[in-house]
Amino acid sequence: MEDTVFISTPDNVTLEFELAGLGSRFCAWLIDSVLIVSLILVVGVVMILMGDRGADFWRTVFHGGSDWLAPWNFALLIFFVFLIMWGYYVLFEGLRRGATPGKRKMGIRVVRDDGLPIGFREAALRNLVRAADMLPPPASLLGGLAMLLDPKGRRLGDMLAGTLVVVEKFEAPADSAAAAAWAARVEQGRSRQALTLPQGVISANQIGLIEQYMARRYTLPPARSAALAWQITEPLLPLLGEDREALVKRPDRAGYCERLLLQILEMAKGNRSTSEPAIKHRAQPALF
Amino acid sequence: MSSAEDKQEQWTRFFIRVQYLLKRGPRSLRRLSGSELSGLIDDYQALTADLARARSLGAPRSTVDQLNRSAVAGHNLLYSSIRRPALFSESYWLASFARAVRRHLWAVALSALMFFGSAVATFFAVQFYPSLGYDLVAESFFDFDPASAENLHNIPSLVRPIVSSRIITNNIQVTLLAFGLGLTAGVGTTLLLVFNGVHLGSVAGWMTLHSKERALWGWIMPHGATELLAICLAGAAGYLLAAAIVAPGQVRRSTALKRVGGDALIIELGCMVMLLIAGLIEGFVSPTSIDYSTRLAVLAVSLALWAAYFAGADYRWRKSSGPSAATARNQKRPQPIL
Secondary structure, eight states, rough: OOEEEEEEEEOOOOEEEEEEOHHHHHHHHHHHHHHHHHHHHHHHHHHHHHHOOHHHHHHHHHHHOOOOSOOOHHHHHHHHHHHHHHHHHHHHHHHHTTOOOOHHHHEEEEEESSSBBBBHHHHHHHHTTTHTTOSSSOOOOOHHHHHHHSSOOOOOHHHHEEEEEEEEOOOEEEEEEEHHHHHHHHHHHOOOOOOOOOOEEEEEHHHHHHHHHHHGGGGSOOHHHHHHHHHHHGHHHHHTOOOHHHHHHTHHHHHHHHHHHHHHHHHHHTTOOOOOOOGGSSSSSSOO | OOHHHHHHHHHHHHHHHHHHHHHOOGGGGGSSSSSHHHHHHHHHHHHHHHHHHHHTOOOOOOHHHHHHHHHHHHHHHHHHHOSSSSSSOHHHHHHHHHHHEEEETTHHHHHHHHHHHHHHHHHHHHOOOOOOOHHHHHHGGGGOTSSHHHHTTSSSSGGGHHHHHHHHHHHHHHHHHHGGGGGGGGGGHHHHHHHHHHHHHHHHHHHHTTTOOHHHHHHHHHHHHHHHHHHHHHHHHHHHHHHHHHHHTTTEEEEEEEHHHHHHHHHHHHHHHHHHHHHHHHHHHHEEEEEEEEHHHHHHHHHHHHHHHHHTTTTTHHHHHHHHHHHHHHHHHHOOOO
């Protein structure tokens, strides 16, 4: 089972969903089970209180006595217990966008595999076949195995209904400082323009390429990252006044290229043009 | 820096607005004015563009997460009115159960074979080897004499609601198991159908041996047609799921399951309604002192009604919309699984 799934929407937006793990799903199940049992107890007590004589009702239940005083209550009780046991999940997941109280507590919910909230159809399908996932009865080995083996962590009922269980933080996000800092960078990215050097022009596209490389360099394997840095820097060398032949021989070529690229970005950010001396004369950039 | 703060404020405003609308329920979008709605959509598009940029420009993880969460909320709000085709076709939804059953007759046949086949086999086995009865028939059925005058009054009318609701819930549970255990490649469904068939057949064989068959059939007949048919159909729903697992065809097993889920669910829900009817008859009609021929009549009527329903529930619909609608329906039909 993987950590995340990516879902493409019709308007070509890629949404990212973090899959709920076995642990949180089990905890949610535990909470829901406790709630189901207490709900049944509450309904039982209410039904008894609503009956003509509670004591006689109990006598009937435990001793099979013949004076059935609250048969309709008992009949309703049987019905309600059945409804709670089979309908709890269907009702909550169908009505509350895929989150039973237990799931909500654990911060997870059920979504359709196209990312939309589930309806009653999906809720009914994935919960009415719970018996199969519970095999052998309380141990849930079949469902657990399916969840572990499936890349999207689905139990059998999820496959049938076409649903996923994903992590959802219900509270509003609070981390604004990092986002604002990033937004500033977005603004600069937008105002990207060509950088004119004495020897020539570095196009806006090239600067965009450098930005993307800088953003990703630590997620790439080192060899790949070094090769990319060289590929990007090589055509720019004459513009920067660097000696290609000397650079090829340097052992720390990749690091040097990266520094050059950083300098280009610095210059592009400052939007300084032209008259500055070529980079070559700064032996070591201030950044390092 | 002010534009960055604007952006931040715009995101937060969008997230709070969407969360509010989501809490108000699925119809909240319809209450918005046109300009509010288009403003919301503009904000959503700006946000998703920011999200795409955040990913490709390597924004901090927390920023991508925040934007992604807002985008998911916005997507859920704006797109949740687009649904898969309705479970019950809206033109004549009462017929969708019959139509789903007709679409998968092979599964019904297989289920009937397992259930009635094992019942008939056990019936004859008990005829030829009466000692088998002691192994197969549950102890409480040895002296079972359902339709004798005394036994009928063993279930006083006051208790009938309880008997009825216990029977209904128990039977529905059995069909839910038959349905759900289809996911064990049909093994669980088959076991369940065969066990129930053997139980039915052995009791019938035992009663016939002791010449009480008239009493037994008299007891079973009023509700039997509905109840046994429902169990059969639930088995068929289970076999639909099993077929998707055993023979998914040209798609992944999970995809095959997803495709067949709707039909299987309709059949299972229909079975629940059938069992509700059967349970009411079993609780309130079967234990009364109506005579054998009346019971036979109830059986005949219920059989005829179910036959009419399954064969022609959409007759009126088909007639009114002509052959073009029938072809449209054929085109909508999902690919056969087997």
